[in-house]
Amino acid sequence: MTQDFVHLRMHTEFSIKDGMLNPKKVVHKAIASGMKALAITDATAMFGDVIFYKAASAAGIKPILGADCSITNHYNRDDYLRLLFLARNHQGYLTLCDLLSRAWLTNQYKDRGEVDLDWITPEMADGLIVLSGFNTGAIGKAILNGSLSAAEQEARRLSQKFPHFFMELQRVGRPNDEMLVAESVKLAKKLGLPVVATQPIQFENSEDFEFHEARVAIADGFTLANKARPRIYTPQQYFRTKEEMCELFKDIPSAIENSVEIAKRCNVTIKLGKPQLPIFPTPDGMSLKDYMAQLAREGLDRRLKVLYPDEKKREAEFPRYKERLEREIKIIQDMDFPGYFLIVQDFINWAKTHGCPVGPGRGSGAGSLVAYSLGITDLDPLAYDLLFERFLNPERVSMPDFDVDFCQNNRGRVIEYVKSKYGEESVSQIATFGTMGAKGVIKDVGRVLDMSYSEADRLSRMIPTRPGHNTTLEEALSEEPQFRAEVRNNPQARKLIEYALKLEGTTRSLGIHAGGVLIAPGKLIDFCPLYAAGMLPENVISMYDKKDVEAVGLVKFDFLGLTTLTIIERALDYIEKNTGVRPDIEHMECDDEDTYKKIFQTGDTVAVFQFESPGMHKLLIDAKPTQLSDLIALNALYRPGPMDLIPDFLDIRAGRKKAEYADPRLIPILEDTAGIMVYQEQVMLVAQKIGGYSLGGADILRRAMGKKDVAEMERQSKVFIEGAAKNGVSEEVAAHLFELMRKFAGYGFNKSHAAAYSYVAYKTGWLKNYYPAEFLASSLSEVMTDPEKSLKILMDAKRHSVKLLGPDINESEFNYTSPKTMEIRMGLGALKGVGSAPAEAIKTEREQNGPFK
Template sequence: MFLNVHSSYSLKYGTQSINQLIATARYLGIHQMVLTDINNSTGAVEFIRECYKQGVAKEADDIHKGNIPYQIKPVAGIEFRIGNRLLYVGVAKNREGMRELNSFLSSHNIDNIPLPEIPPAMENVYIIYPFQKSFNPILKANEYVGIRGKQLNLLYRHPLLAQKEKLLVWHPVTVGDKITYRLHEYLRAIELNTLLSKVSAEQKCDPDEFLIPEVELTQQFEQYPFIVQNTQKLINSCDLSAYFEDSAVPRSKNKFHYTKTGVEGDKKMLRRLAILGLKYRYGENNEEALKRLEKELRIIELKNFCAYFLITFDIIRYAMNKCGFYHVGRGSGANSIVAYCLRITDVDPIDLDLYFERFLHEKRTSPPDFDIDFSWDERETVQKYIFKRYPKWHVAFLGTMSTFKDRAVIREIGKVLGLPKGEIDSFTDPAKERENLLNATYQKLLAVHQYMKSMPNQRSIHAGGILISQHPITYYTALDMPPKGFPTVQWDMYESEAIGYEKFDILSQRGIGHIREAVQLIKKNKDKDIDIHDFRNFKKDQKLNGILKEGQPIGCFYIESPAMRQLLKKLKCDNYLTLVAASSIIRPGVASSGMMKSYIERYHAPDKVVYLCEVMKEQLNETYGVMVYQEDVIKVCHYFAGLDLADADILRKAMSGKYRSKLAFDELVNKFFASARNEGHSEELITEVWRQISSFAGYSFSKAHSASFAVESYQSLYLKTYYPMEFMVAVLNNYGGFYSRWVYVHELQKTGARVHLPCVNHSDEVVNIKGEDAYLGFIAIQGLEEKIIKKIPQERAANGLYRNLEDFVKRTCISLEQAIILIRLGALRFTGKDRKTLLWDVHNYLGFKQKKVNHAELFKLSYKTYKLPALADSELENAYTELELLGYPLNYKMFDFLKTSYRGDVMAADMHQYLGKTVRMVGNYVCEKTVHTIKHTKMWFGTFLDVRGDFFDTTHFPNTTPMYPFKGKGCYLILGKVVEDFGFQSIEVLKFAKLDIQMNPVAIN
């Protein structure tokens, strides 16, 4: 009877979740509802599914007691609006009707066309217009008019009575009660970016738009019973039961097959490709690999996952063969030997003892997916290929749904209440939390936020998830067109999984860009071809492992951060397996739980490790009895407790918080204990093993994921070790990594490269290198316009080197302001003139208004020249200019800015000689990290370079830092105690001060 129900997916309008709506309807005894959210169908399938699920008896005992829950009949549609103006509501008769509605809305979203006043013909859709006093249309067969109870008095002698079969009961539902109506008003004010008091009646719903008992609703229309009958007849004719799947595992909605011959063709093709790949990866007659391959293929076929593998293979093949792109396949997909053989991943699951069950097994209910990384500037090409490869409406990006949980929403609530900015700022300052809790206004803001925090706020686009559907996706959702430019579904990955879609994650990272460009530069600069996939030899290279052990892999993916460098030194990491472990234990959860410290201790004293039992020793010997990976949880559950691998993975997933059924989880826990007892273990031992599993599982990280990271780290490390100049140029051109740009320029200089300031006759948009000469690119110059950045190298390539300043100005049509930037930075030094002389000259050319000439000169015109006196130029002044325009001085160290010549008593390389002693050091600030202690105080970790260019690290405890704070980039005098932790030296800071610098000569003058 309720034809126009809004959920909270009517963003910043509706106030109730799907479950709240259903719960309220059941409480009121309502039997039918039509969910019609505004310009979206985000919650349609969820609504249908939940209505049917709640109508099914959960326990056999319910049937005996007669407590069989009744079923609310779910119907869905879409309410169409332009701004605040309601146009009409579309109600789907059936599944085809939902597709028609979704396709209609999608077309307008994608093509950015306003919705029409009258919708097009839709065979399986009812269209309902809102009643108006002067409304008298000629209605089509599927068109109706909805009238509210309070509008019935307007029906007297109304022309619509001549079409009385077209009149329907109209009772919109938007809020739950008076409290949530107030919440609705806040939401509207936030949406409209106005004060709460300025939201007009037309911009919000009526206060009575909440669910009421069906009897009460029909009583409003007792003088017009035909309206109730019309409404009932319409709802009775709708049937969306096709959307409900009475199964815990929904049928896959992905493309069913890749080959034209269907499922059997997919099986044959996948097997053929896997066998070919097996020979490439393992050579001939590797029985162990073949056995593993056959086992995986059986499960892949059983779970109808062949097409998923083949579509992923097709994407990889296109990227590698057609585009020459480099990729990294990571995540749990790296547990698969089939993926390894298809070159989806580069991780050998046999070498690392990775379980396929971590990725896919017979009992898995949620679909797994591959994470495929491409370079940041190549991913879009791959995405475009996918959208071109598959038909319209069959491919779309996955959406995301952000909520109001972010405390920044308090700022929005404060704004709509009209609070002054200063007061709002104080309410969002974490340091004033305790004080604010005593403030009545702040308490009001918190109360509103409490109601709002779990509500959907806005739809967006997933980082890289793409859906490829067998049937049009518009059966399940309308599509948006975000700024990214690809059609996007209106729900997130959780709803996608519930419906039955497996996503294809096409992601990006800059580390891949470093590797790709370094290989290209090595070919160009040294004429050498690098097989960057020759990982088997990389991991055996003693030179690479030696650099790992030293903990100085600046620029290398995932292993260059201060925390990772420290960990590598503490572990004296000199091999692949240790790096895999380090990639896992560096994660915040593992580190904060104390497991990282425990692992390091056991790593250095393996003979002293006491294992709980022989099984635990056998399974965790590689990690010294510490469960480092998710796979360790699976191993212990399987080999210690006797669970099969499928149940072991389900239990692992459940403990990570990704399992929704507490009842099913409790059954698995009981099964673990019962099975472990059957294995003959004591109750005390079982309890302790379970304690360790349950305390770790939530922090655990996939070994396959760590292994993928470690492979990429080794590839970066290989390039940096043997081709350091080209590698560091590639890092700079892909916008660095963990550190600021100047750190990578410093590393490039350390390789022996001669790094030059930008030059109009040698530089390109980005850094280039020829031999040992590297020229910084124009793109890094602050204030330089993009058109000039592109124009300078393009014009030089087309017409040769610039001959002088006059020639440069004429050929580039540069403005005075842009020319000054280049001259100040020395980019026209090829002229042989100093910067100040060039500044005089450029004003001679451009310092007065000229009429622009749009054609080439017939005769060369010369300008008058003047003989200038010698102009003073200082190295310090130039360094300040570089600091201003590049963000760092190139050939003038930060230490040289200091007023003092003191550079510290101790250098970083000598710290090991001063253990336990208090020393004074001078360091150039690199970065800092803030952490919160268990006592809810803050402490800091700093990273610095000494005057020789070596890194050292500092620890700033809560009791010292407030007196001696960080003050941004520059050089600091550090007084502290040298301490050592597993061979890694650092400074515990006692006093800390930023040193004064010399004034810029320009400022003095």
Template structure:
């Protein structure tokens, strides 16, 4: 009798997970029910799976609301009906139209309207009914219904208990951003909106048995005729039939093999044929061909892509140019990507520049049809501690008290606070509940059937249809996603290549990566950590690691890209790797097979592929079982029983091969402890390829490369550091200028002009309008000409004057400010029509108003975030620059030194005793980097105080050739006062 059941996917309204909902229903002997979440079908497929486990008949539906008002409930008779409901909501979401008072005419879905005595049921068609709540039955007292066959039981379900109702009230308060006491009755459900005790609902309707009969007949007629078990829902073919798909994939792969390896590489041919057989057997031809189609489109458009992820383990992917990683060269195992026993779908991660990805996505939608294509959604939850603040606001607590509850340093005293206990109880109940739907970073679904058989569609800000569930639900239903991602590093490379052609007239083939890897100049830069701006290898930790490993080749860089990851570093594997790297002769291997398989990584299982190799070559397992075991050790096993069977298989295989039992036990201990931390070698190899491309550009075209970095919103560091690197690259960096600058940084020869983007307070329209007007009608002649042609307001032009953008006039800033106030200070109506005669403004002789370099630097600090006229060192009150500089550190190991450093960044970490310590990065007065370590016993006394220059006292230490300073004391140095403020 439950036609109107809600899960927690009725966001900030429902309180029960789908699993809990089904368990509650089973406990009450309910044999069928309808899930009707508010304006979404997120939980329908999950609901069917859970109900079938408990032998409850699932029925799909949806509750439609407009401005919090219940309009009607849709109930699907079958999968076609579910599609009709999804199509109806999707249309209104995608067209951004309000839901109507009455829905479309559904052929396979029922419509239930809330009870209203004024409603004329004579107009109801066959599939329309009116729902009656038990507390509305009194309106039938001593009256006969004119249309008894059109009435059904309406018992909404939102929670399971009084506790659930209280949680519901908090959710409504958060949603409405109001106090819990201010939530109106119409904004929340009723306390009776829950599952009633067995037989209780029937008892309440005992005098109106015909309503019960109508309800039962309606539910009995519904059959959710979706296949049971996991389905394969992706587009099944690329060409139209599987035979042609197979032939096409084989043809393209063989052509690609010739491009990659030439005609006589027997190993490549053998592996290619082996992979193709697995791909065909597992029906993944269409998946590869569609991915190839996407790649070919983007290459025709001149877009640069990076294919990474476990797909880089595939030689077919390499031959199709989906990836640029050679799996033979790196000894990568295809089973890591795809094998006969793998239950989770494989996927390619395809990265594009941030400003090209949407065009690629648009192509996919147009190529494969909007009915069959959608972006993947995500579901954010209430797990973030910021929810504590929201709960406090709903309770009406003052800000100061809420701040105290969110302060981790007060955790001990808060535990005894009753209000805090109450907040935490609610927080724990909300913990894993969905909060809002959003959009996945790059997942795209391409479906064989129209996608609305399985979900309604949202229209998030990206403007592309998006499913209402996340990647985990997509996988459970049977979708394999295509990941079309973006990253800044590709934007750096793409723009740098374009700038080299524009500025130097040279065309670069950035895909000649194997040549880059053999270039001694690139490898010299790599091993010294001179990598600012280069994707994935520019952070302080990575530059340190490159130096410690004397990294001068691709394979070492691939390893470095893996061991830098937090889990590996914290496990001690990174330190072991570095030690073994410098003393390879002292590495003790447990067995000759271990030496054979792990010599490349000096006995450390750096990669997930290493775990697979050991299982195959030491334990005698096949690649499929080895990968399943590897996934199991990472916590991804399908069942504990199967995992234990494979562990036993490893030991049995080792025994058959004559491995000593004691050695086998130790090998297994190492394998199982490393597996959880190891990283995909294919991922690292993809990162390393892109790093070499960045290195090439930074080495041979440093000015264009740094401009590319700046114009693609930088990387690990703040903007000023990349401007500093641009100068070091040999560029003369100029402040923004209305007669030279564009919206972004521009270059001509070695002259680089900062763009209007980045000027604090300047409106976006003027960032585009100023250079566009100059392009159309020539340079600006003077201040008056600039004002007339741009119609810029006083506040905006003052910003430009203060940051030096009108210096072309030859007048000082103070003179320009005087002039512009004289011209624009008296507000007049804007003249929007063309001038018949242009009358020049009168000019008056003014005393010479001069700006100092110190004043200019303060303007730049305020408006750009960094000074360009003077350096931060020039702004210091003191002329002292430290006793030594970075290049001398190696001579002072073990000694106390004093240095002056410009703050670049800091990283906070927690020690084993849960105390804080910091790592700092600074520039010396020569512009060279040095690093600091701040231990808990000194840093709280001498804390970081943001950007600026610091006097640092500490001991020079060296770790594998990398010097740094263990700080004893440090303090921020004062800068000269702002002359404008001081005067």
């Protein structure tokens, strides 16, 4: 009978600087090797732990969670040490989260997060199984240095500190491995310590060694041929089978047996699933449900007073708003999401009252009347037929997700407010991982193979760029004859692609998610470990990415930076300075005839949000928009897929062609878009009016269509045709309509998003029409370092008869400014080599001591 063995040491691609193993795929390797458990122990990190935990659990393999930690050497920090920590139980998992977070947030040295053993209390130590680190631990290093007494002293200290301590043994072909194994076994016997065999796994198969060396060289900035390159790995650091491990340590059977014993002792269960919101404070102990309903009803009254100043008109309109609001409130309460809405409205309304511009909405959230009433969004969803069920579906329970745009320069202030409200230890941003894409990996591998930059760049340019799709090397080899021929006929290119194919898709870098912010109900480290580049508070992120933080129960809030909001705010500052009046852009009606006529109908949209491209200029001239609903439709149409429908849309609008409706009930749904389905919401309304779906069911249908789920489509087709028959629609017409819906749902756009962004676009168009100098000066400030974009806006300013003034040491600020109406002054920041610090110093000097002479 084959003896059992469990791998307890493994670096995956999430060790970032070394390790090639994919935490999902390696599970299959363990199954093939007949193992019942497997550990993930990345370098002072747990980035891939949730991915691994889910994959292993699903495959029936016991996941063991740990980390190969850098330990602070108080005698010589340059000679850092390592210990392997494995979580024995849930307390051990929390201890790991705590230790790694403290290492990266408070104790970095030379880009290493280091664990200080003085942090570890006896209670914390009891939750961990600790392995000595073999050649990288204090004991192993002392033996290698010939100091057996120091090794013994260190072994006594560690075994006293950690009740579950093991002497680690490895055999991977390093020069001193055998000597170190022999001395470690002797020391363990002397002190009565258990030993355990580990295999420091870095890659899957022995032939992957060279590819792993390239991976490490890319991370460290060396070429493979460089003699100074550190060579710390061996070809034997692959995923050995249990038979190989048993053979390798047949002289020390207890070392093999103890790997299984440790695996039995490690029992960590991560609670996956239900999201947990932070506690939102309510007045007088009011329930979250009642408080949200109260705020929503009060907010609706305020909104309606602005929308309908005439009291009689307001009274006439009130019932339909009231009905919609109460329906939404009930759904939100039944789905138990009032807390989420309260948290979001709180930080948005704080931003609005503290000089932090906020967008009118983004994504499907703009379809909620409750959100509009609470001040989360600023677009009346009833005025534009926006559907709440596109945002929150009572028939498919999932967390609501408001994407919120903040002025880029003020986004950090809002995050700081959230930290002050819920506590620093409860708020962080989220990790995101950059991977080696086809083009990038060719350049990376080209560099480590000492290939010239121009040659690697030439090869990378052969990979086609497609909107919305990252072409893989396999696809490029299959679909691009020139690339395939180059790889076949050029030995250097062939070698490069051999390496690149192995490394493509591997995690290369760690970054901060563009918008995601976590707010935990308590300490974040009770859910996941944290990381901070450079130990800076503003860089604190979860070690888990956005999917994994949600899996462990944390709720993600999207704080996105939108430079257009910054441009608008700065333009308003310039206008107020020049005219003494600040336009009330927040409550603007989108009905200014002059703005449509002079800006949108003429395609005069340089610097106008969402409508800047040459293709959009032409579309605007052809379409001649006269109202916001026209801008919304054009915004949704001008993208791959629906672009093909633009000629029909224009012909029908111009009366050159007649709109066709398969059923008269489609007219109110489609007449705004010339009888063509442009929006996902229209697909949902057709399913409701013709197929008899509820709006929740219609949203499920839309999602299935968008995902091109063939089996689900067959089922839904029957449901739709049967529902249509009940509504008096023939099977032939219903089948035709279903096919049309299927086609449009594949690329139909979210109307709520198009509406909210078109509203922002209108504001920028209005500003350009009435205050071109102030608006374009503000726009120029955002593109100062891009000569091409700057020139385009400067030429546009000239066309608008704006006077352009050069840089002036006594007048210019860092940004472009508008010192007077119809004047733009060049900013010092537009001068090559002048950064914000010198520009501010110049400004301060002239303010304190008068103009430069």
